[in-house]
Amino acid sequence: MPDLSSIAPAGVVETLQDHWHTLLDGLKVTLELSVFGGAVAFVVAVVLGLAAISRLAVVRTVSRIIVEFFRGTSLVVQLFVLVYVLPQATSVGSHPLLFCVIALGLNYGAYGSEVVRGSLNAVPPGQWETTTALSMSWLTKIRRVIWPQAWALMLPGLNNLMVMLVKGTAIALFIGLPDLTSVGDDLRKSGVDAWTVYGISFVLYYLAALAFSAFLRHLEVRAQRRLGIRPSKVKTAQATAEAVA
Amino acid sequence: MSSSVKWDWSLANEAFPDILKAFLEVTLLVTVAASILSALLGLVWAVALRELPGPLSKVLGWLLGVIRMTPLPLQLLIVTYGIVTPQGWLAHLDGPDQLNHRLMIIGIVVFAVHYSTYMAESYRAGIESLPKGQWEAATALSLPQSRTWRVVIIPQALRATLPSLGNWAIAMFKDTPYLLAIGVIEMVTQARQIGGDHFDYIEVFTIAGLIFLVASYPTAILMRRLEKKLAY
Numbered sequence: 001m002p003d004l005s006s007i008a009p010a011g012v013v014e015t016l017q018d019h020w021h022t023l024l025d026g027l028k029v030t031l032e033l034s035v036f037g038g039a040v041a042f043v044v045a046v047v048l049g050l051a052a053i054s055r056l057a058v059v060r061t062v063s064r065i066i067v068e069f070f071r072g073t074s075l076v077v078q079l080f081v082l083v084y085v086l087p088q089a090t091s092v093g094s095h096p097l098l099f100c101v102i103a104l105g106l107n108y109g110a111y112g113s114e115v116v117r118g119s120l121n122a123v124p125p126g127q128w129e130t131t132t133a134l135s136m137s138w139l140t141k142i143r144r145v146i147w148p149q150a151w152a153l154m155l156p157g158l159n160n161l162m163v164m165l166v167k168g169t170a171i172a173l174f175i176g177l178p179d180l181t182s183v184g185d186d187l188r189k190s191g192v193d194a195w196t197v198y199g200i201s202f203v204l205y206y207l208a209a210l211a212f213s214a215f216l217r218h219l220e221v222r223a224q225r226r227l228g229i230r231p232s233k234v235k236t237a238q239a240t241a242e243a244v245a
Numbered sequence: 246m247s248s249s250v251k252w253d254w255s256l257a258n259e260a261f262p263d264i265l266k267a268f269l270e271v272t273l274l275v276t277v278a279a280s281i282l283s284a285l286l287g288l289v290w291a292v293a294l295r296e297l298p299g300p301l302s303k304v305l306g307w308l309l310g311v312i313r314m315t316p317l318p319l320q321l322l323i324v325t326y327g328i329v330t331p332q333g334w335l336a337h338l339d340g341p342d343q344l345n346h347r348l349m350i351i352g353i354v355v356f357a358v359h360y361s362t363y364m365a366e367s368y369r370a371g372i373e374s375l376p377k378g379q380w381e382a383a384t385a386l387s388l389p390q391s392r393t394w395r396v397v398i399i400p401q402a403l404r405a406t407l408p409s410l411g412n413w414a415i416a417m418f419k420d421t422p423y424l425l426a427i428g429v430i431e432m433v434t435q436a437r438q439i440g441g442d443h444f445d446y447i448e449v450f451t452i453a454g455l456i457f458l459v460a461s462y463p464t465a466i467l468m469r470r471l472e473k474k475l476a477y
Contacts, residue, residue: 068458068462069458071461071465072419072457072458072461072462072465073419073454073455073457073458074419074420074421074422074433074453074454074457075419075420075422076422076423076425076433077422077433077450077453077454077457078454080433080436080437080446080450081446081450081454084437084440084446084450085446085447085450088444088445088446088447089447163313163314166314166316167314167315167316167317168316169316170316170317170318170319170423170426171318171423173318173426174422174425174426181316181318181319181322181426184319184322185322185426188322188326194322194323194326194327194330195323195327198319198322198323198326198327199323199327201319202315202319202323205314205315205316205319206311206314206315209314209315210314213314
């Protein structure tokens with residue numbers, strides 16, 4: 001470790017010197033959960049969001065039921081069903097990391113699908129009508145006209161959800177998966193000062209959330225620039241509140 | 246293995262009262278208390294963000310952001326083991342019930358502070374959505390600042406904010422299992438304990454999930470209606 005004694009309190013330096021391996025392993029699990037969970041959530045959000053605006057009532061209804069189910073039953077319940085019920089009912093065995101990724105992906109994917117649906121609906125009707133007038137195929141219409149506009153609109157909402165997902169990875173604590181919260185809790189139980197070890201975890205979570213948020217913000221700015229517009233950010237809090245309720 | 250997949254009605258019937266009891270006595274109580282507290286705190290933050298002098302407002306905004314961007318379970322652990330335990334508030338208690346009560350109070354405070362940072366954002370959006378003329382009219386009538394907030398700004402902003410606050414309360418409700426981090430026996434922990442006693446988890450988690458769904462879905466629908474009704 002580099003010498004940090006000049007900028008940090010003594011307890012922090014010693015804890016870091018003694019346990020930085022453990023904390024780093026915990027951070028690695030947290031980042032894995034965030035990246036893979038975020039990727040699964042994004043795919044789920046796009047599929048369910050597109051299904052939600054389908055012309056077929058059956059597809060819309062199925063999407064609605066799936067979304068309301070995963071929004072309505074708590075993330076922790078979903079994780080526990082995967083961890084406790086699935087191995088009991090089938091022979092898949094126990095895969096804590098995978099189960100955690102799936103739970104995060106389905107739960108936040110369901111929330112995200114509301115953001116995707118809202119953004120697709122917010123693309124002006126004239127844009128949809130024009131694609132019909134030009135008799136574009138569904139794929140061309142979505143890919144070339146609708147999606148680029150909806151993408152810029154949905155990124156602020158997805159950004160908030162990604163930060164929530166990074167925080168949500170702390171559910172690993174409840175199934176004994178050694179993520180940042182979990183290893184911190186173990187170190188505290190083994191006698192390390194609570195403030196020091198949780199404080200370090202706290203800072204690492206904050207930095208991780210900031211990094212993911214900055215990345216999505218970068219995508220947003222790029223998407224806006226490509227469209228030559230700048231959507232307002234005022235409604236973001238409301239949009240996220242609606243999605244997570 | 247297939248025998249263990251079967252739905253066991255007798256276990257479901259046996260477990261249901263205990264799970265419901267934990268729901269009413271812990272989950273619901275924490276949600277309602279923390280929702281009211283965080284709605285009040287959120288308003289305080291939103292007004293403070295506008296009224297405090299520039300640098301202080303920046304610091305407050307940054308602090309709220311830090312709380313909003315770090316996990317609730319970790320915050321519960323920090324407050325419990327970093328602040329409350331060293332004060333001796335959790336030692337020498339009369340029994341597990343008293344410990345559970347005190348942990349619940351910690352839970353209510355931490356949940357309230359965490360979600361107040363989200364609600365502050367919603368209030369802020371509601372306040373910003375008001376036309377500038379409202380502020381200007383209050384100035385023209387030389388209303389004192391406190392009355393401007395109380396009788397002009399907050400009542401109108403609340404219209405735009407209320408559904409959003411309700412949605413955050415629902416989100417908080419579904420986060421209550423995080424109380425497990427500090428060992429509060431809420432609904433899902435209770436369900437897991439009963440499931441563990443019988444080596445059978447299907448019934449208990451189905452019940453817990455259904456209770457969440459039955460309580461949160463109608464409330465969410467209500468908020469969507471309210472939002473349409475309150476919109477200008």
